[in-house]
Amino acid sequence: MLLSRQAPNSTMFRSILSRNIVQKSSRLVYRCPTPLISRMGLSVSARTNQLSRTPVGGSESKKGGGFKESTVEFSAGKATLLFLIVGGLSYYIFEREKKRLESEQHSEDTRGFGRPQIGGNPFDLTDQDGNKFTEQNLLGKFSLVYFGFSHCPDICPDELDKLGVWLDTLKKDNIKTQPIFVTCDPARDSPEVLKEYLKDFHEGIVGLTGSYDDIKKMCKQYRVYFSTPPDVKPGQDYLVDHSVFFYLMDPEGQFVEAIGLNYDETSGAEKIKQCVRGYLPKAEREKLAKKNKSFWW
Structure with a gap:
């Protein structure tokens, strides 16, 4: 049937x-x-x-008897995210290390043969509080040395304002520098005058003055040009012309970089950061130079 x-x-x-x-x-x-x-x-x-309980056309998992769930899309998303994070971090480290090596090379070039000696020699001046200030006060910290005078009508105030912006920017990155203002007009810029003048700018700026010969000696060390007459009578009016540079000195009191008018509030701070991060103490520089020499020979 x-x-x-x-x-x-x-x-x-x-x-x-x-x-x-x-x-x-x-x-x-x-x-x-x-x-x-x-x-x-x-x-x-x-x-x-x-x-x-398996749907028609479906398949059972080997372990639990449940349904197989596709995780391909989820795993691919996690892999892509991981790739982007690792790639971005690797690029950041590479670029930072590249800049550091370039800074180290630049610092070595400034110390190389055939370049004029800037700073690094003894000097003896007086700060705005009447205290003695010598080359020993440059040791153990980065310093920014600027040469100007209190009667400057425009350039010096503008540069000191820019210096204040740099100092605030560097402080955010835990980079401490010692700002120094050396007068090119010692006849009019006594410690008391400098102290009153620097009140209008960033706190912490050290004002230095001294005799005409002491100022001339330091300006010569830093290759600074200035036109202050040597014999000035009290009350005499005159103009002063001078070089406009910030000289970055390392914790060993050695010259690193000259930062001129072509650097603004942003680029100047970045340049200082680059130099500070690329700094190597003398012992490490000598060790590295010895290692490179043994590698090539």
Whole structure:
């Protein structure tokens, strides 16, 4: 007798299920005629004869019997994010190290043969508080040395204002520098005059003065030009011309860089940062030079 191809109605299917429900091990096991369930589009476990919870066309996981979930898209997203983070960090480190090496090379070039000696020699001046100030006060810290005079109408005030911006910017990066203002007009710039003059600018600027010969000697050390007449009578009016540079000195009292009018509030601060980060003490420079020499020879 041929089986009908017509699907059973719902009443007939419930009747068949109710007759084949068997209680085993505190769980219900449905035993339905396999042909009937197959005709309804369900799959049957061949081993236990249980209704499979795997969707038609799906597959079971090997471990837990649950469904396999695709994690390709999630893993790819995490990998992309990790790649961007690592790549960005590597680029930042590379660029920073490159700038540091360039600064070290530049610092070595300024100390090389054939370049004029700037600073680094003894001097003896007086600060705005009347205290002695010598080359020993440059040791152990970076210093920015500027030569000007209190009667300067425009250049000196502008440069000192710019110096104040540099000092604030450097402080944010924990870079400490000693700002020094050396007068080119010792006849009019006494310690008291310098102290009053520097009140209008960034706190911490050290004002230096001395005799005409002492100022001339220091200006010569730093290759600074100035036109102050040597013999000035009290009350005499005259003009002073001078070089306009900030001289960056390292913690050993040696010249690093001259920063002129071409540097503004931003570029000047960046230049100082670059020089400070590229600084190597003398012992390390000699050790590195010895290592490079042994490598080539």
